[in-house]
Amino acid sequence: MHLQVSQVSKSFGEGRDRKLVLQDISFELVSGQFMALVGSSGSGKSTVMRLIAGLERPSEGTIHLDGEQVRRPGSDRGMVFQKYSLYPWLTAAQNVAFGLSLQGRDKTEIRERTAYFLDVVGLADAARLLPQELSGGMQQRVAIARALATEPKVLLLDEPFGALDLQIRESMQEFLHDLWKTTGLTALLITHDIEEALLLAGTVHIMAPRPGRIVHSVDVRLDRSDLRHLRVSQPFLELREELAGRLRSLDGSLL
Amino acid sequence: MVWSPPLRRSFSHPWVLGVLGILTVFVAWWLVTSSGMVDKLFLPGPGAVWLAGSDQFQQGILVADAVASVRRVFLGFMISAGLALPIGIAMGTNRPICHFLEPLMALIRYMPAPAFIPLLIIYFGLEELPKVMLIFIGTFFFNTLMIMDAVKFVPSELVETALTLGGRGLPILTRVVAPFIAPQVLDTYRINMASAWNLVIVAELVAANEGLGKRISLAQRFLRTDEIFVGLIVIGLIGLLIDLGFRFLMRRACSWAN
Numbered sequence A: 001m002h003l004q005v006s007q008v009s010k011s012f013g014e015g016r017d018r019k020l021v022l023q024d025i026s027f028e029l030v031s032g033q034f035m036a037l038v039g040s041s042g043s044g045k046s047t048v049m050r051l052i053a054g055l056e057r058p059s060e061g062t063i064h065l066d067g068e069q070v071r072r073p074g075s076d077r078g079m080v081f082q083k084y085s086l087y088p089w090l091t092a093a094q095n096v097a098f099g100l101s102l103q104g105r106d107k108t109e110i111r112e113r114t115a116y117f118l119d120v121v122g123l124a125d126a127a128r129l130l131p132q133e134l135s136g137g138m139q140q141r142v143a144i145a146r147a148l149a150t151e152p153k154v155l156l157l158d159e160p161f162g163a164l165d166l167q168i169r170e171s172m173q174e175f176l177h178d179l180w181k182t183t184g185l186t187a188l189l190i191t192h193d194i195e196e197a198l199l200l201a202g203t204v205h206i207m208a209p210r211p212g213r214i215v216h217s218v219d220v221r222l223d224r225s226d227l228r229h230l231r232v233s234q235p236f237l238e239l240r241e242e243l244a245g246r247l248r249s250l251d252g253s254l255l
Numbered sequence B: 001m002v003w004s005p006p007l008r009r010s011f012s013h014p015w016v017l018g019v020l021g022i023l024t025v026f027v028a029w030w031l032v033t034s035s036g037m038v039d040k041l042f043l044p045g046p047g048a049v050w051l052a053g054s055d056q057f058q059q060g061i062l063v064a065d066a067v068a069s070v071r072r073v074f075l076g077f078m079i080s081a082g083l084a085l086p087i088g089i090a091m092g093t094n095r096p097i098c099h100f101l102e103p104l105m106a107l108i109r110y111m112p113a114p115a116f117i118p119l120l121i122i123y124f125g126l127e128e129l130p131k132v133m134l135i136f137i138g139t140f141f142f143n144t145l146m147i148m149d150a151v152k153f154v155p156s157e158l159v160e161t162a163l164t165l166g167g168r169g170l171p172i173l174t175r176v177v178a179p180f181i182a183p184q185v186l187d188t189y190r191i192n193m194a195s196a197w198n199l200v201i202v203a204e205l206v207a208a209n210e211g212l213g214k215r216i217s218l219a220q221r222f223l224r225t226d227e228i229f230v231g232l233i234v235i236g237l238i239g240l241l242i243d244l245g246f247r248f249l250m251r252r253a254c255s256w257a258n
Helices: A045-053 A092-102 A107-120 A136-149 A166-183 A194-200 A227-231 A234-252 B005-012 B014-034 B046-059 B061-093 B095-109 B113-124 B128-152 B156-164 B170-206 B212-221 B225-253
Strands: A002-012 A019-030 A034-039 A060-065 A077-080 A154-158 A187-191 A203-208 A213-219
Touching: A002 A045, A019 A045, A019 A060, A019 A213, A034 A045, A034 A194, A034 A234, A045 A077, A045 A154, A045 A187, A077 A136, A077 B156, A092 A107, A092 A136, A092 B170, A107 A136, A107 A166, A136 A154, A136 A166, A136 B156, A166 A194, A166 A227, A187 A194, A194 A203, A194 A227, A194 A234, A203 A234, A213 A234, B014 B046, B046 B061, B046 B225, B061 B095, B061 B128, B061 B170, B061 B212, B061 B225, B095 B128, B113 B128, B113 B170, B128 B170, B156 B170, B170 B212, B170 B225, B212 B225
Parallel strands: A034 A187, A034 A203, A077 A154, A154 A187
Antiparallel strands: A002 A019, A002 A060, A203 A213
């Protein structure tokens, strides 16, 4: 898998209302990589994700997935939204099966894969529950299972834990890290939380707002064998503070 | 008196209070009429109304009237609901269609449906068609615009999720939009059904051979206030039944929305 984002710019609106939201974004993502885009609101990080998902088209530049230009949404790029994305009338299992049944896979296959992916996210017991009967964290795990079930080449996570309580957030971050380790998935995470990005991603891009652009990139080399420990370890805290300082200076330069 | 908690709880149950409200009016009616304060010709008592009702029932008039009115309502409303659904969805999902139709519909919606009666009689005579058409005209635009609104409020995440799962075109409509709006559509129908009932009575007051509204206007001619009350109560009861039917349907079909 090779995702290539080359000199992508995006503006919305026409004429005098035309507003540049992304300027010259370039990066590459390869199989097994976990990458994060961090920025404050207005930095256009969600727009980057929507462009890769094919929900928007770049104004300039190109996005290629395995050599093929991205022109529309497709199941090779699974997406998890911040909230409201489970179908409230379908059970957890039916939600996970949704993409598979859209693709017209046969019933036995759908049943097996649904059971498998519910199990992967630890929700085998919740198969028959409706989203409203699930906690916020469980809902997001169903959404992740649903995105994984169609076997996307890359998983796009748009602030997937942004709406969750802090404690649940932390356990979900650990869950996602374990999931990445066990399944070897390729992920692009959008977040405003530096800690989350540093915990999970091998590569972190810091984005500045107005217009959105990547101003700083770091390869994170930390021992991730124990995330709880990592959160409070000295090298982690130093790195977090350094990046937080960079983000703050970006905000400051706007005042 | 101090009420025991179970008693208080049962009294705060919505059904108990609802029945109590109806009973209050009924008892007041009975008291006023049996005290002889009001001329029976103007306000017949519950007993007289009951007698008039069972009399009509035994003659078969009551059922025939109710069937005639219900049939008109259902026919007109089914056409209205059936057309409003695809057009409302089209308006909610397609901007040009919406821009093309919305001002037109908003305009016609404000024309009182009963004002169309003279035209409908000129065009379609005095048979069933003008009455069915009146119910159609009176409910179609409301149904359509309310369904359009329901479609516009489908969260974009739900549609975009389906797109990123490989969905495209019609399945998005049938498997995302349709189930999401189903509860609102049922509720729209339930609400607009009430205007359909208003209109059928109005239509029958103007011209009809049978029907609950027709019976009321006949009763007026002979100063049979008891029969007017029979008509009013039966209309109310049928309306209530339809309302409950829609609520039941919604609970069964869209349990997720409760």
